[in-house]
Amino acid sequence: MAAVACALAVGGTVASGAxxxxxxxxxxxxxxxxxxxxxxxxxxxxxxQPLPADTPAAGVVPTRLLIPDIGVDAALPPLSxxxxxxxxxxxxxxxxGWYTGSAVPGAVGPAILAGHVDDTETAGVFxxxxxxxxxxxxxxxxxxxxxxxxxxxxxEDVAKAEFPTEQxxxxxxxSQLRIITCNGPYDFDAMHYRNNLVVxxxxxx
Amino acid sequence: xxRRSLPFxxxxxxxxxxxxxxxxxxxxxxxxxxxxxxxLSPDTAAADISLSxxxxxxxxxxxxxxxxxxxxxxxxxxxxxxxxxxxxSVAGTNTPVVNADIEVASGKAVTIAAVGPNASINIKxxxxxxxxxxxxxxxxxxxQASTTQNSISVKTAAGVQLASNAAFxxxxxxxxxxxxxxxxTLTTSSGDTPADVDFADxxxxxxxxxxxxxxxxxVVSVLDSSTVTETPVGGMSTGGGALAIAAxxxxxxxxxxxxxxxxALALTLAGLRGRRxxxxxxx
Numbered sequence: 001m002a003a004v005a006c007a008l009a010v011g012g013t014v015a016s017g018a019x020x021x022x023x024x025x026x027x028x029x030x031x032x033x034x035x036x037x038x039x040x041x042x043x044x045x046x047x048x049q050p051l052p053a054d055t056p057a058a059g060v061v062p063t064r065l066l067i068p069d070i071g072v073d074a075a076l077p078p079l080s081x082x083x084x085x086x087x088x089x090x091x092x093x094x095x096x097g098w099y100t101g102s103a104v105p106g107a108v109g110p111a112i113l114a115g116h117v118d119d120t121e122t123a124g125v126f127x128x129x130x131x132x133x134x135x136x137x138x139x140x141x142x143x144x145x146x147x148x149x150x151x152x153x154x155x156e157d158v159a160k161a162e163f164p165t166e167q168x169x170x171x172x173x174x175s176q177l178r179i180i181t182c183n184g185p186y187d188f189d190a191m192h193y194r195n196n197l198v199v200x201x202x203x204x205x
Numbered sequence: 206x207x208r209r210s211l212p213f214x215x216x217x218x219x220x221x222x223x224x225x226x227x228x229x230x231x232x233x234x235x236x237x238x239x240x241x242x243x244x245l246s247p248d249t250a251a252a253d254i255s256l257s258x259x260x261x262x263x264x265x266x267x268x269x270x271x272x273x274x275x276x277x278x279x280x281x282x283x284x285x286x287x288x289x290x291x292x293x294s295v296a297g298t299n300t301p302v303v304n305a306d307i308e309v310a311s312g313k314a315v316t317i318a319a320v321g322p323n324a325s326i327n328i329k330x331x332x333x334x335x336x337x338x339x340x341x342x343x344x345x346x347x348x349q350a351s352t353t354q355n356s357i358s359v360k361t362a363a364g365v366q367l368a369s370n371a372a373f374x375x376x377x378x379x380x381x382x383x384x385x386x387x388x389x390t391l392t393t394s395s396g397d398t399p400a401d402v403d404f405a406d407x408x409x410x411x412x413x414x415x416x417x418x419x420x421x422x423x424v425v426s427v428l429d430s431s432t433v434t435e436t437p438v439g440g441m442s443t444g445g446g447a448l449a450i451a452a453x454x455x456x457x458x459x460x461x462x463x464x465x466x467x468x469a470l471a472l473t474l475a476g477l478r479g480r481r482x483x484x485x486x487x488x
Binding site for chain 1 (some may be wrong): 230239240241246247248249250266270271273274275276277278279281289293298299300301302304305306307308317323324326327328330333334335336337353383384407409410415416417418419420423425428429430432433434435436437438439440441442443444446447448449450453458
């Protein structure tokens with residue numbers, strides 16, 4: 001039996017320059033590895049072929065949000081930040097919105113959707129968001145006619161003053177959704193809700 | 206090529222180093238881990254790759270016909286140990302049968318790559334970046350997976366050195382790069398090879414340097430993670446209070462109703478007592 005050489009140390013080619021960061025520490029992820037080489041003869045080198053990706057093409061944007069469990073079927077106009085970098089809600093009570101600085105649903109990263117729970121007189125698009133349960137189906141339609149499926153993972157009712165920025169906007173290794181609205185307790189003097197409700201959703205695979 | 210009838214088993218002894226990644230307790234409670242697989246053995250045929258629960262053997266993910274150069278999306282897994290299996294997509298081809306136990310750690314993203322020439326193919330585990338780049342930047346690193354060159358340097362058009370004389374299997378550190386489409390130059394003793402890349406704003410990516418059929422080099426670029434391009438400050442105002450006001454006025458109506466009932470009862474009792482008093486006085 002010929003020995004199969006395996007050099008598995010996670011080596012470090014040091015990237016130079018001030019911007020270089022230390023390599024992440026290795027973790028013990030693969031154990032009891034067995035490699036049983038094939039009997040077939042060696043083949044010539046091949047050209048690498050990337051796997052087909054279902055990432056939306058450049059310029060594709062989300063257009064509609066569907067959450068059947070709570071009767072949401074809403075448009076997703078673009079949302080932006082104000083001069084203080086605060087995310088502006090949609091102008092319309094009945095539409096949700098997509099933050100243009102976040103991922104397009106289907107692309108790697110968190111896609112940030114937001115909408116009103118109410119205004120001073122009427123219930124808004126996310127009036128029933130607090131009723132949504134983990135596992136609930138969420139669909140985002142895109143401008144290219146395709147759609148992406150998600151399921152609710154969890155929700156968090158957070159004080160606006162202690163908004164979990166890293167959890168909501170931080171990096172993700174796959175396509176995820178964050179759906180943000182307001183939540184009680186309502187401050188009758190300041191006339192705003194003290195909390196934000198954030199629904200976290202993960203792709204259906 | 207000699208026939209090898211016995212499986213060659215090896216154990217990986219990689220030290221566990223706790224990562225200094227701040228994760229809020231709420232997210233850390235049952236945060237999943239992420240695994241992706243990569244086929245980077247240039248003379249090995251396509252593979253079927255599956256991830257199964259160690260107990261019970263339920264197949265959780267199954268990838269079929271992963272060609273050389275194929276890097277999967279991340280598969281989301283509850284922390285724990287899983288069985289990874291790789292097998293030929295087409296019987297009789299030279300894809301080896303590989304089995305490994307994969308430990309998935311909460312909040313970690315890892316690439317499991319089949320690397321090396323077919324005759325000495327092995328499994329390499331690489332931890333990927335899940336931390337946010339500074340605002341307005343991108344982050345990139347090089348994994349040297351070429352089986353034909355053992356010393357490769359990689360530099361971006363803007364002059365950021367991503368690898369210096371990297372040997373086969375070397376994993377570079379992430380470096381900050383300017384977002385946008387650009388060219389990297391792969392330098393070996395036999396010359397320079399340009400490769401087009403597109404660094405995504407707010408993202409971390411890995412450039413796998415791999416062999417081409419011609420014997421030359423190229424880059425397979427994949428996203429490791431991505432965040433928003435500009436992080437909003439704080440929460441947002443998405444309520445005017447109608448529902449809260451309605452809820453409170455409902456409470457007031459209810460409270461008012463109770464008050465009226467109590468008042469009515471009190472008046473009735475007072476009336477009764479009054480009548481009794483009158484009666485008594487009359488008596």
